[in-house]
Amino acid sequence: MSLEINPTEQIIKIAAISLKGRLDAFEAPALRKTCDEYIANGFDHFVFDLTDVAMIDSAGLAVLVSVLKRARQKNGDVRLVWPREEAASRILKLTKFDQVFVSIEKSEIVPKGF
Amino acid sequence: MRIAIVTTHPPSKGSLNEYAYHFVRFLKTKTEMVEEIILLLDELPEGQQYSPEQNQAQVPVRSVPCWQFNALDNSFRIRKAVREADPDIVLFNIQFASFGDKKVPATLGLLTPWLLKLDGQKVVVLLHNIMETVNLKSAGFGNNPILEAVIRLFGNIITRFILKADWVAVTIPKYVEILESKYGAQNVLLAPHGSFEEPTETAPSTMPGGKPTVMTFGKFGTYKTVDLLVEAHAVLLKKHPDMRLVIAGTDSPNAAGYLQGVRDRYSHVPNVEYTGYVAEGDVPRIFGEAWVVAFPYTSTTGSSGVLHQAGGYGKAVVLPNLGDFAELVLEEGYDAEFFEPTSADSLAASIAKVIDNPERQREIGLRNYAAANGLPITEVVDWYLIHFEELLKRK
Numbered sequence: 472m473s474l475e476i477n478p479t480e481q482i483i484k485i486a487a488i489s490l491k492g493r494l495d496a497f498e499a500p501a502l503r504k505t506c507d508e509y510i511a512n513g514f515d516h517f518v519f520d521l522t523d524v525a526m527i528d529s530a531g532l533a534v535l536v537s538v539l540k541r542a543r544q545k546n547g548d549v550r551l552v553w554p555r556e557e558a559a560s561r562i563l564k565l566t567k568f569d570q571v572f573v574s575i576e577k578s579e580i581v582p583k584g585f
Numbered sequence: 586m587r588i589a590i591v592t593t594h595p596p597s598k599g600s601l602n603e604y605a606y607h608f609v610r611f612l613k614t615k616t617e618m619v620e621e622i623i624l625l626l627d628e629l630p631e632g633q634q635y636s637p638e639q640n641q642a643q644v645p646v647r648s649v650p651c652w653q654f655n656a657l658d659n660s661f662r663i664r665k666a667v668r669e670a671d672p673d674i675v676l677f678n679i680q681f682a683s684f685g686d687k688k689v690p691a692t693l694g695l696l697t698p699w700l701l702k703l704d705g706q707k708v709v710v711l712l713h714n715i716m717e718t719v720n721l722k723s724a725g726f727g728n729n730p731i732l733e734a735v736i737r738l739f740g741n742i743i744t745r746f747i748l749k750a751d752w753v754a755v756t757i758p759k760y761v762e763i764l765e766s767k768y769g770a771q772n773v774l775l776a777p778h779g780s781f782e783e784p785t786e787t788a789p790s791t792m793p794g795g796k797p798t799v800m801t802f803g804k805f806g807t808y809k810t811v812d813l814l815v816e817a818h819a820v821l822l823k824k825h826p827d828m829r830l831v832i833a834g835t836d837s838p839n840a841a842g843y844l845q846g847v848r849d850r851y852s853h854v855p856n857v858e859y860t861g862y863v864a865e866g867d868v869p870r871i872f873g874e875a876w877v878v879a880f881p882y883t884s885t886t887g888s889s890g891v892l893h894q895a896g897g898y899g900k901a902v903v904l905p906n907l908g909d910f911a912e913l914v915l916e917e918g919y920d921a922e923f924f925e926p927t928s929a930d931s932l933a934a935s936i937a938k939v940i941d942n943p944e945r946q947r948e949i950g951l952r953n954y955a956a957a958n959g960l961p962i963t964e965v966v967d968w969y970l971i972h973f974e975e976l977l978k979r980k
Contacts, residue, residue: 495918495959496917496918496952496955496956496958496959496960497918497952497955499959500955500959528916528917528918528959529777529916529917529918529959529960530917530918530955530956530958530959530960531959533959533960533964536964536967536968536971537964537967539971540967540970540971544617561758562758562775562916565758565761565774565775566774566775566776566968567752567774567775567972568968570975571971571972571975
């Protein structure tokens with residue numbers, strides 16, 4: 472009996488976006504534009520590395536939530552590497568989005584072993 | 586999901602009607618997540634009725650008038666309406682005086698979220714103010730210290746009942762911290778107010794031209810008073826004799842006759858225009874003509890919808906040096922000139938800093954436009970829907 476070969480392919484397009492500086496009302500539009508481009512190109516999984524983000528305001532968080540909403544609509548998801556600065560994590564805790572976003576370690580951004 | 590919202594809504598003139606209007610305006614566009622919206626509304630005066638307008642491309646909206654300001658049976662009637670509608674989530678859009686300006690009906694109405702929770706409903710309360718930060722005297726309640734202490738005690742008790750909801754959303758970060766630290770609450774979240782205007786690619790005119798125009802917008806007579814602003818206007822007229830002061834809006838329901846009293850008291854001050862009630866269609870013009878929007882408030886009771894509107898129109902603003910406003914500016918990226926809330930001279934000086942300095946006027950206007958565009962209410966509605974989804978996943 473000959474070997475039966477049934478390959479399956481699953482391509483998940485993950486965009487890992489590292490941020491540094493302030494994610495506020497003035498800077499948020501640039502991030503939104505970048506994410507829009509990724510989504511238009513078929514990316515539906517996102518990792519935002521917020522380690523070096525100094526501050527996030529509600530307009531900045533709005534970009535992350537908007538990406539989460541659109542990713543989930545395509546069965547994707549958004550994960551966050553948690554910020555070091557309290558001024559950056561405060562808005563996530565106040566809005567309880569710390570209970571919605573899945574947080575990961577920085578070392579988990581790129582899958583190991585390949 | 587099917588969402589019931591206990592709220593006021595135009596043409597009702599009850600408080601928070603405008604917030605509800607814009608919230609629902611965007612909620613009904615969320616066809617991917619929402620199947621039906623049931624508005625559990627206050628009953629309108631004889632001869633008026635809620636518009637049954639429907640758009641086939643949007644989420645169907647059903648209006649169910651089922652409560653009255655100052656009625657004693659609101660809890661009973663709202664629970665009955667919820668049972669009949671059988672929604673997945675019940676959202677309350679309320680503040681402490683939503684159900685009445687008399688203590689008993691106001692209290693009974695505020696127990697409704699807790700009663701619905703006992704009925705097994707998923708309940709979320711958007712609470713626009715908290716008792717801890719309300720200045721009862723200037724908000725029209727309590728004229729002596731003993732009465733004020735009693736009202737605050739009842740306020741604390743009612744707050745504990747409101748906190749029985751699945752989530753309590755507030756619009757100011759400090760409110761989250763107060764409710765968490767004082768009541769040990771774990772179910773309070775920040776849901777910023779958001780801007781009513783839809784984001785646009787280009788900023789509207791921050792410099793409208795014409796005569797220098799100071800505008801204030803709202804329901805006046807309690808913690809929003811205009812006496813100080815008219816006095817500041819009188820000071821400014823010495824340097825800018827053509828300056829206009831536009832007082833846009835009506836009396837607060839708790840202060841009938843207030844604006845007529847202002848007209849009488851300051852009839853000698855020229856160039857003051859009283860618009861009366863401003864219909865939705867006139868709002869862009871009223872904001873568009875303003876060089877600066879003034880907030881002559883003596884205390885705040887929640888995030889200011891007018892500030893977010895001013896931002897949406899790219900307007901410079903002058904704000905009282907009160908904690909809530911200072912925090913909003915920090916958290917949401919707004920800019921402003923500040924004044925001492927009891928000083929007409931300080932208010933006049935702040936207005937002059939904008940009027941006499943076009944560069945500063947433009948700078949504040951653009952910053953406020955960026956802040957307002959950064960979080961339009963359509964995205965705030967998405968925040969609610971994401972939290973609703975998480976809530977519905979719970980057993």
